Amino acid sequence: MHIDYLCDHPHLIEELAALNFKEWGEFRDGDTLEARTVRMRAACGKGAIPCAVVAIEDGRLLGGALLIDSDMKIRPQLTPWLAGVYVKAEDRGRGVASQLVNRIVDEAAALGVSQLYLYTDAAQSLYARLGWEVIEDLLYDDLPVTVMKFVIQR
Template sequence: MKKTAILPLYEAPRYAEQVIDWLWNDFGEGVPREFFHSIVAHSQTPGALPLTFIAVEDERLLGTVGLWRCDLITRQDLYPWLAALYVDDAARGKGLAGELQQHVIRFAARAGYEELHLWSACRDFYERYGWQYIGDGLEYPDKTVHLYRYSLCASAGAATE
């Protein structure tokens, strides 16, 4: 049975160009590739945000996800963000999106954050992983997106008196 490793991109920088291409192709409508190059280039400092994580199996890059300071310019009050979740077509449908989310959730909890945020253009995907829909937001310049929060507090979901 093959084991997928999830690690910071700074531990395997040879995958940076592929990550940049994935993000640009999947999220870059109307945005130059250099924008994503800058994000990835500045997300490789141990212990500092933003961070990019990758999933690798047998030296093959399968997916990526980020932990960012801000992923929605109109909601800079929310911090930090799970961002740029991408799974390669060949690796989809095998639970990797959930594994990448859980990796960032555990990392953020260990770092002392109380909650995570994300935005998505679609509904009913992130709820399956425990994210709470908190309303809509506005992605520049005029795209309505759905906002989610994930509580990292130890008591989240626990019964209260």
């Protein structure tokens, strides 16, 4: 398995967008698969914000993650964000998510970012194991979530 930029594998954009839409599409009013695909394509930067990375094994997509400016409209002062961390169900439990998260942290560090944010409704323990700290728990779009921060050591 290796982690690479999504822009270097454009044939995977639609698949990753579909996985993200299936997982989180219901939480954004009016979202469509087409709109999610357009946003995924727009996030395909390299060495910049936004950027997207994918985990690939034997040519097969395992999952992906994004580095974006903002992921929570009620916390616009927090930037940038780790977002869209997703691993296919059959590939979970192998450390893929941890590798995706660490790659996004590395990307942010290379850009001079000092702290990174995320929110999650279910993966707090994963992020805590990777060194993320809780900032707050809140209700966001009717979903209880935890906002977390990672301080990048230089």
